[in-house]
Amino acid sequence: MGKKLIPVGLVAVLAVGCASQFTNLTPLQQLRNQNNFYPVEVAFKTRQQTIRWDTIEPYVVVGTNFYRMERTPQMHNRWETLLPVPPGTNVIRYRYRFDFECSGFGGRKKDSAISPEYTLRIIDAQ
Numbered sequence: 001m002g003k004k005l006i007p008v009g010l011v012a013v014l015a016v017g018c019a020s021q022f023t024n025l026t027p028l029q030q031l032r033n034q035n036n037f038y039p040v041e042v043a044f045k046t047r048q049q050t051i052r053w054d055t056i057e058p059y060v061v062v063g064t065n066f067y068r069m070e071r072t073p074q075m076h077n078r079w080e081t082l083l084p085v086p087p088g089t090n091v092i093r094y095r096y097r098f099d100f101e102c103s104g105f106g107g108r109k110k111d112s113a114i115s116p117e118y119t120l121r122i123i124d125a126q
Contacts, residue, residue, distance in 0.1 A: 019048075020044065021044070023042065024096075024118050026041055026042070027120075029120070029122070031122075032122050039080060041080040042078065044058070044078075044098055044113075055101040056098055058098045059098075060095075060096060061096070061097050061114075066097070067081055067083060085122055090122050091122070092122070094120065095114055095116070098112060099112045
């Protein structure tokens with residue numbers, strides 16, 4: 001019986017070992033501005049040792065729209081972009097998606113990580 005539990009335990013350890021963590025650095029609310037672009041920023045951490053950091057392609061995902069992010073200067077694990085929000089919109093829901101390659105047996109493999117959903121509230125100045 002004990003020998004049958006070893007593979008199940010190993011799978012659980014491997015699944016936890018590949019966990020990615022997103023830290024949303026964007027304020028939960030921002031004042032409405034005239035150009036309708038709002039800065040969003042995220043920090044990405046992972047315990048996945050095979051990730052090829054030079055292949056990361058980060059995006060902010062709003063519905064079916066993908067907005068490319070750029071690495072924050074002088075930071076190795078932070079990315080930022082300006083998110084367009086239509087005039088009159090007060091709430092926008094978004095996620096971060098990171099596409100990347102991992103080293104593995106037989107060469108590189110494509111993988112991705114998706115954050116939980118975040119909400120940005122746009123507040124009108126009073």
